Amino acid sequence: MVTKEKSDVSQQKREWEKNTLKKTLEKSPERRERFITTSSRPIARLYSPTDMANLDYDRDLGFPGEYPYTRGVYPTMYRGRFWTMRMFAGFGTAEQTNARYRYLLEQGQTGLSVAFHLPTIQGLDSDDPMSTGEIGVCGVAIDSLADMEILFSQIPLNKVTTSMTINAPAAVLLCFYIAAAEKQGVSSTQIGGTIQNDILKEYQAQKTWIFPPDPSMRIITNTLEYCTKNVPRWNTISISGYHIREAGSTAVQELAFTLANGLAYVKAGVDAGLKVDDFAPRLSFFFDSHLDLFEEVAKFRAARRIWAREMHERFNAKSPRSYLLRFHTQTAGVSLTAQQPENNIIRTTIQALAAVLGGTQSLHTNSMDEAWALPTEKAATIALRTQQILAHESGVANTIDPLGGSYFIESLTNEMEEETYKYFDRIDKLGGVVEAIKKGFFQREIADAAFRYQREIEEKERTIVGVNDYITDDMLEIPVLKIDPEVERTQLARLRKTRKTRNNKKVDQLLSRLQKAAEGTENMLPHILAAVREYATVGEVCNALREVFGEYQEPIIF
Template sequence: MAEREDKNLISEKEKWQNSVNKALSKFPERKEKFETTYGEELKRIYTPEDIENLNYSKDLGFPGQYPFTRGVQPTMYRGRFWTMRQYAGFASAEESNKRYKYLLSQGQTGLSVAFDLPTQIGYDSDDDMSDGEVGKVGVAIDSLEDMEILFNEIPLDKVSVSMTINSTASVLLSMLIAVAEKQGVKPEQLRGTIQNDILKEYIARGTYVFPPEPSMKVIVDIFEYGSKNLPKFNLISISGYHIREAGANAAQEVAFTLADGISYVDAAIKAGLDVDVFGNNLSFFFNAHNNFLEEIAKFRAARRLWAKIMKNRFKAKSERAMKLKFHTQTAGSTLTAQQPMNNVVRVALQALSAVMGGTQSLHTNSYDEALGLPTEESATIALRTQQIIAYESGVTNTIDPFAGSYVIEKLTNDIEEQAMNYIEKIDEMGGMVKAIENGYIQKEILNSAYDAQLKIENKEDIIIGVNKFETDHEPPREILKVNPEMELKQKEKLKKLRQNRDNDLVKKNLDSLKNAAKNNENVMPFILECVKSYATLGEITNVLREIYGEFNESVIL
């Protein structure tokens, strides 16, 4: 019976193709070739032929069951929505605290902290290296005092906190633990995520401090400490977001993100940690880009591939450790300064792809972010976008609604296959650190970014308002700007802190940290003591710089 149906399908498809050929003479297609972002040609139509080898039980399964293609929770959004976690932070801790309280009052369900550049790379606000950058792209955090202000009247036992911080993640996590304790919240009650993904900093973003080897050691220290003390906290958010923003295509985003994940798991296992314990505290961070169907397939492929890697490569037995839990952010690189209100539509479609792909939390970009920091109005619209998808669209009422679509299942298979091919190449090179050191990853991303830019310049890919449907005059818009006086105030606050704290205790704790780093001990307990005595971020980082050294990027040609 099935064989007869297959023959009928082939016959019917041939007839349809003949009718298409006739139509093409009158109505040519828009392009000579339609492609995915990773260079595969897209067919006009997909049929059961394209997924004839798909095994439902093996390749899809049911939500909450291996290989988790259809989602990591049995009921997904029928039980609870994803965490609506808007990324925010600017100027001082006082200003950011006001924005957090406002967003929570508007229905946001988790906080996501953006730090300024000096905080990200371990400099205090009064360091010469920080001049002109304090509070510009995020909030300035110099000490526990700032962190106390940042979370003032925000109950850390009820609100989950995500922190986009990497090279100084150990310090900021320690500050969060210390603030929670001051609120009477135990470490085991804390929920949230630290990004803590240093490998992608060497690939795509650049906010590193130490060389790869000591950086990996500190990450393993966080895994070890957090597995014992922070059971509800995600100790890393392995990030494809910035890899995609740097120009990677969808398949590369999955491949390089999971290859980073493999490196972290390898390092933790070599340090004697149990994959079924620390594996529960891993999370991922992906980009929701413009190609709606491809993005849905990307999220499903990543989830299935990671489950296989954890089960087959690392012999994980805990299904919880096999689950790829991920946060998504809409694509900042797709936002345009031209006709910025168009970004509202872009963000809505990108957010919808993340929901259709089964994300656990989501940040929607504000329409004005190509111009400056989000205003309160634009941040509210971004949050409302998520709420409309959740409450009004109906897409959350059934699980993985695109499953079984011929094109979605084919794209899911293709992205998984391409990503696995990359991972095997990286393995042959000796792993992700080696691949980064020899420039392979960076070159692949650069080539992909170059190809994408050429397509825009040649109008093969259309960006509305940029290379088609442009307008000459656009009305001026309100842009949020950081008051330059804020940097002076932050420096003055830091000066007073150093005068009023117990500097003998600070020195003693910094010396203990230095000895721990020298002796290859877990540095987390020592950093926590430094933080509690109001040692600054810069002072702590400088101690570790002295022992671990500083990374200088080599030129990739």
């Protein structure tokens, strides 16, 4: 019965093409020969039931909160509660960022998200020669527990959850957070939050690594093990496609590489002797939401289905919580234009809508001025308001997976899933994710896609408003956030004071003890925590580990 109906539709579609469409095309051809997404994916003129002929509702979609979770990870989704509006922020000193956090919490933001300055991200102290000109510029300067105590001053760490965008030195910053909570009288079992801690995508895309891949993977499995026992409410890895996409990948590369990385972490955890259901529920994801609305929604839906299936079939996870792909989304920074910056508010709105239609658990919306600098308070407030309007006024949060069942969306979801499995095969053939990184596979794929995108803009196959069309001569002046040079002086003074007032002999002993653990097979986390409680700095801890593990050098590919 069903097959007969479908063949009827494909017959009818052929007739429509012959009798109706052809005449129109003869009279007036379409705007372009080829219609493509942001990822250069060709899109058909029309989708119909024939494009989802193989779709099995029960097998492929199911119901929200049930396997394979295509339609959403929770049974009520946004009817129960909205996504978390989590705006990434950090600049200058710990005092300045603390004030911004308290402002954002007063404005109705529901979680914190820390942006660290580049020296912290690279495991360097503010007084390192490499830190010249970088102190407090791209994020908040954090050298030691002394800074962390100020950063969360008057913010109860048993009440808010905090996401920290930190990777190579993630274990160190987690220990800073644990120690800062202890100072507030809050134990590690009470705190909640996320560390990004996704080193694989650093080698592939974001490029802020320190150590070579193998010791980096050990630090991560140590963290998984430590948190499973001691910090049970902590999300131990935020497996991130965001940076892969921002570096220039297509949507499907973002999907495939991110999930491949996730599966590599699960395998590493299992190989280290952990039970999959003990740590997999604490893995979360972080995706980009770009401008091509439908392709993005399909990406999020495919991601949930693939992850659930792989956790079930490949890793034999038993707990349904291991199957859930919970994710944070950030709108696409790379899509923001320096030209006519106010247009970025509209771009961000479309991207935020895609994330919500895709069922995100939390969302950061970029500010219009971020092609120029870190956002001003006003620009960041508009970006937060964008989410609040989507939540309260647009009505899109009233029903679950509103695009489910669309011929187009279901067809795209299936297509992206198939392409993801093709990438999994290629990565497996290269010997897995770490080997493929060493061979430059991901780096080359991403560089190729980035270059193609640029060509398409220059050849006007795609129009970017204000950049290659609808150009205006007068530059719109918008206020840009400037970092006061005083920040550097304040930070260096505090670091000097910390080094002077702490028990340096004890710090040295604890760092040597950490090195011994690193040289052997012990878990390094308790030793990092012991050292940072005594105010060992991020640079000192990372240097101790650099002496043991060395630093990574990447193959040059362009």
